[in-house]
Amino acid sequence: MTTFLPLLNEDNSALFNALDRIGPIILDAQHSIPLPQLPQQSYLLVDQDTSVDIDAVASWLDEGVEKVIVPLSSAKELIGVLPADRLVLLLDVANVSAVSDKIRNGVSGVLLKTPSIDIDFITPFSKFFVGSTIYVLSTADSLPTVSNIRELQTIGATLVLPESQLTLDTSSSTKLNVADAFLATVVSDRADGLYPTVVTTETGHSLGLVYSSKASVKESIISGKGVYQSRKHGLWRKGETSGATQDVVRIRLDCDSDSLEFRVVQHGVGFCHLNRQSCFSEATGLPALENTLRQRLENAPEGSYTQRLFKDPVLLQSKIMEEADELCNAETKEDIAFEAADLFYFALTRCVAAGVSISDIERSLDKKAKKVTRRPGNAKPQWTKEAPVTPAAPAVPEKKEETKVDGPIRMRTSDLSKVSPEERVQLLRRPVLKSDEMIEKVKPIVEAVRQRGDEALLELTAKFDRVKLDSTVIFPPFAPESMVIEEDVRKAIDVAYSNIHKFHAAQVDGSTLKVETMPGVVCSRFARPIVRVGLYVPGGTAVLPSTALMLGIPAQVAGCKEIVLATPPRPDGSITPEVMYVAHLVGASAILKAGGAQAVAAMAYGTKTVPKVDKIFGPGNQWVTAAKMLVQNDTDALVSIDMPAGPSEVLVIADHTANPAFVAADLLSQAEHGVDSQVVLVAVNLTPEHLAAIEQEVDVQASALSRVDIVRQSIPKSIIVKVANTDEAIQFSNDYAPEHLILHLEDASQRVAEIDNAGSVFVGAFTPESCGDYASGTNHTLPTNGYARQFSGVNTLSFQKHITSQEITAAGLDVLGPVVATLADCEGLQAHANAVRVRLDQVKKSA
Incomplete structure (x- = not known):
């Protein structure tokens, strides 16, 4: 229950934090607080002079804003499009007659700006908006009183108090204390005037029953700590002597305004004097499991299974996927409960390892429930399973008309002449790629291969590629039977190879650049191939021998001595014969039968069987891209990559x-x-x-x-x-x-x-773009996601690096040396200058 609503328009962290503990806060829509950092319950107020965009309002509500308060002019556009329970109408008393039945029925509340708090006027107004919550904001200079709050509550209305009228100090003639306003309607049926107070965890699990007074509530609101009223000893600051302190998350009134609920984060051994979490009993169920996992994380017994899960993210990930699959296949009520319990255990272990609590999960659920825009909710392709098909009796084939599923396939349309600069920027954006999240996901995979080499590689290939292998590497000469392909496909590959080879051979930098920058000083630049390269050829939703051509040919032309080609194996453990044939053509020195992040890690660090490479090339899914970005920044790997990559x-x-x-x-x-x-x-x-x-x-x-x-x-x-x-x-x-x-x-x-x-x-x-993808001669491994501003596509020079040299005669040093010595002295690098001067001295002695 809410006794009043504060309206904030300035940054005052102490006041803000106190108000956040006791209920909803109205914030100006122009407030500087980012949406993800909004208080637990927040309303956004749109000023009369501010234009409202439906998409903007929807995004506010999606981010967790409880309600949006909009002027009458904007409400007409939003009503019927957005849920009525999330809209509040901002209304001046002079505009009441302009409210239609459609608007009245399309909102859940009305914020009435009135020159005075006149109950006789507001009462019929509240009856006109029957079923809506009435919020009253006085525009008078005088300060509303605690009595005004009580009076408004009797007719079901709530007072709105601007920030300028609120204080954490003692109430005065110009400001009302926050706690006084909060407790304005609270009553006690006890002789001592105390309020029964239920103390719970953040998730609502009971810790105990205590009592509060106005003084204790005031201190809790301001300090954010659990403070109560002992019937024998006065103010009781929880944990002051025991160390079992509490952080107050929320203070709420019950429906009759005669008792309180404190939701807290309990520190120390627990709330109860018996060193238990709760005065009523030990924790059970999910709270008990969460407590146990937290303790195991801090001090797990050596060799315990939970310790293994915390230390082996790959094992934990495997168990979560295993238990999810078993839950999906369970049929009886008992089996479903059993498998769900297992899944909760492993999922909560993952959460605790990442510092995520049950209350964090509940907050995320609450936020999702507030969304007003919804995605279709279809499963991603890799999780979509076709229902088993029951064989039917033979029937006479019947010609059926084609039917389209889900309507026509359409793109979104924008007119560049009608969009704002901000909207134009949005048009240039790609679908969001959460690279940081993906890098965190691939870290355990990459680390497993780095530490355990072939053993981990075989395990991960079995897990992700669903193929059990004895060895993951094939070395030449490749078996002829592994390269058997259709004749027309072979001819097509040969033509493509010829065109691509011709174009990339023309790019080879085989000359030495020589420039005499001054008499006796000759500077040179010459190219050398990167010795060891790794080529990643995807094999997920499409077989891509074309990528093997596009990566293998420039590596071959550049003169790379080791060419390691990695590609996921087929279900029988073999490599697609078209890719095998291309590997033979380009002179691959090894073929790694693995895909995803594990293949990238194996090439980056090397294993007993997989040769380490110096540079990794090739496209791939988000896992491959994230792994490439991760290993290129690891000095232990000493590997570079071709370019950042994204979706085609x-x-x-x-x-x-x-x-x-x-x-x-x-x-x-x-x-x-x-x-x-x-x-x-x-x-x-x-x-x-x-x-x-x-x-x-x-x-x-x-x-x-x-x-x-x-x-x-x-x-x-x-x-x-x-x-x-x-x-x-x-x-x-x-x-x-x-x-x-x-x-x-x-x-x-x-x-x-x-x-x-x-x-x-x-x-x-x-x-057509297809020609460049396959056989015209240009390379199809290209920069995506806007990186064409800085990067070239893969080419022959991508597989070469350039070395510079200089050769200086004694006469050349005689002229250049003083310049170098002067600059070295300027930078304070005496040894640099000395390396020149000792030579100049020798030149002078020999002259």
Whole structure:
């Protein structure tokens, strides 16, 4: 129950913290507190002069804001779109007549700004808004009183007190003490005037029953510590002598305002004088398990199973997945309870290891419950299982009409001329990649391979690739039977190999650059291959021999002495024969039968069987990308990577000459890579009919694809950006910096010179991105996620590094030496200067 609502518009941490302990707080929507750091219960007030965006209000509510208080002008747009129980109407007394039945029924409360607290006026007003909570904000100069709070409570209304009228000090004629306002309606049926007080944990589990007084409540609100009233000894500051102190999380009134609840974080041995958590009994269930796990984390018996779980994240992860699977397969009530208990145990162990409490989980659940926007909630592809099919009796084949699932496949559309600068920035963003979270997930995998080598690699291959192997590495010569492929596929690979080899061979830097910077001083620069390279070839949702070509050929051309190719094995433990054939063509020195983070770790650190490499190349999923980022920053690995990577992407610029079928096909060629892929169509002054034809082609072509389920998830995340002319289109593309850029333009060839940022450009109607992916000659391993601003795609020079040298004659040093000595003296590096001067002295003696 709420006795009053504070309205804050300035930063006052002490007042803020005190108010946060006793109930909801109204904050100005322009308040500087970030949404994730809002108090436990917060209302946001939108000023009369502030325009309200529906998406912004929805995002506030999604972040956990209890209610949004909006003016009448904005309420008309929000009502019917957002839940009524989350909206409060901001209303001036002069505007009451303007409230329609629709608005009255579309909100859960009304914040009434009134020149005085007149119960006779407010009472009929509350009857007009029957079923709504009435909040009253007086605009008078005089300070509302405790009596006003009580009077308003009798008609079900709540007083709003601005920050300027509140204090943590004693109440005065200009400010009301926070505790006095909170306790305004509290009554006691006891002769001593004390209030029965139930003390609970953050999760509501009872600790004990005590008593409070106005003085003890005031001190608790201000200090944030558990302070109560002893019937014998006066104020009782819990833990003052025992050390079992309490941090107050929330103080609440019951429905009759005659008792209190303190929710606290209990420190020390417990609340009870018998050194138990609760006065009523020992903790049971989840609270007991949480206490036990916390104790085990601090002081687990050597060799205990819980200690193993804390020390072996990979084991813990495996057990969570195992128990989740067993819970899904349980059938009887007893089995479901049994398996759920096991899952709770391992899940809570994971939480305690990360410092997450049950109360943290409950807060997250509460926050999720407050969301007003919802995702479809479909399972990710790797967790989707098809229901078992019962064989049916043979039937005469019947031709059925094609039916589309979930409606047409559509992209989102924005008009660049109508978006704000902030919205334009959002259009340039990719789907969110939580790289920090992914790095934390791969750390245990990488660490396991680093410490236990082949043993861990075999375990992880069995776990993630679901293949049990005796050895994970194949060395040449490769068995001919492992490379048997269809003749047409072999010929296609041979043509692709020839084109890619030709283009990359032309990039080799085999010359030595020599420059005489001054007489007798010659500086040189020459290229050398990186000796040992690791090539990651994905094998998840698609088999990619093309990636083996794109990585293996430049490594071969550059002259790398060791080429380790890593790719996930098939269910029978073998490698895809097309990839094997390419490995043979490019002269791979080893093939690692492993995927994911474990393959990256094996190449980065090396094992007894896996050769260590100096640089790792290749695309992959989030696990691979995170592992590459992790190992490149580990000095123990001493390994670099080709570039940061993200989901595949394409940007297509299309004008009036664009063929809708061609454009749609190009968009879908990237959208089918994965659910996190993004495609962008920049439409240059296209007519509505032309744009509709492209969208129709996207839907029709996508529905015919075997990977349509992936496209159904990636296309809705993708966008159509409408622009007025080609200059605007190219400017947007340069800002976006796409991995692949396709120009469906009338003057496509002439426009290439204006492209500043792109991984690879595909010029004209008959240059599909697919050709660059496979066989035209350019490389398809390209920078994504906007990194085309700083990075090139993989090329021959990616597999080389450059060394510089200098050769100086005695005459050259005679001229250059004094310059160097002067600069060394300037920097205070005497040894540097001396290395020159001893030589200059020798030159002078020899002269």
